Amino acid sequence: MVSPFKIFSFFIYPFIVGSLITGCVSYRVIKAVEGRSVSNIFAEFRVGTTTLQEALEALGAPDQVAELEGKDVLIYQQSLLSNSGLSFGIPLTDIWGPGFDFSAYGELVRYDLVLLSFTPDGILSDIASEKGSRYPYLKTILSDKKGN
């Protein structure tokens, strides 16, 4: 017969080891997506001919609507948040005081955007778009370029 103390040790040791390890090293990955992906169908739109009705039928309801210098602007967007963090340290705060600790965290929010500008008559006058999601996470967050 197996001793109950041996069975007990199978559970309590992993718990203690786990508790110690989790205090030392941790790595996290978080992703948050808001909104739908913006369809590429707007590439077929033509300034001066595409109407507001056609744009609404192709892309659906815009995420934002605004008036800008006498024109109506429709904005379609999707945001993509990526967050990751690495922490390494020795949690001796309670018995030793401040201990060795190293941590690095990063958060990047990228946007896919399409901006359509219409005249008061509902004719497309301008298109602007940006596909932020094509930029890779690590390369973008570590970039030191001005404005980035």
Place this chain on the structure above:
Amino acid sequence: MKRFREPLFVLLLVFFLQSCAGWAKNKDYHPFDASGLDKLIPGKSSAAQVTEILGAPSEIVKLSNGNAYIYRRSLSKGTGLWLLIVSFGNYDKHYDQIVIFFDTKNIMTHYGVTLDAHKAAHGLPF
């Protein structure tokens, strides 16, 4: 090989004993019914008829040649998974949106519909 069996078992137990998972769901609810749009006719229906069918809009925007009523609600789902030293989180948010355009006489001219809230899903961040 046999001598690694016990440490491996302990390591697996560590993973299970120190792991947990969580799910969350949030709703920003507005009770408009998009099927009511079938009763609205561009060029004829008034703002009063729109609000009678869809209720009060979430937002009103002044435009160059009238205004727009925006109806919006959202559904978001979150998932969390903690495995000893690694944790994963995922958050997915989608919207149901109706934007109705009116001219200066408050007559509906166009509308756009996106019903995507049901696409919010639980999952992992990769």
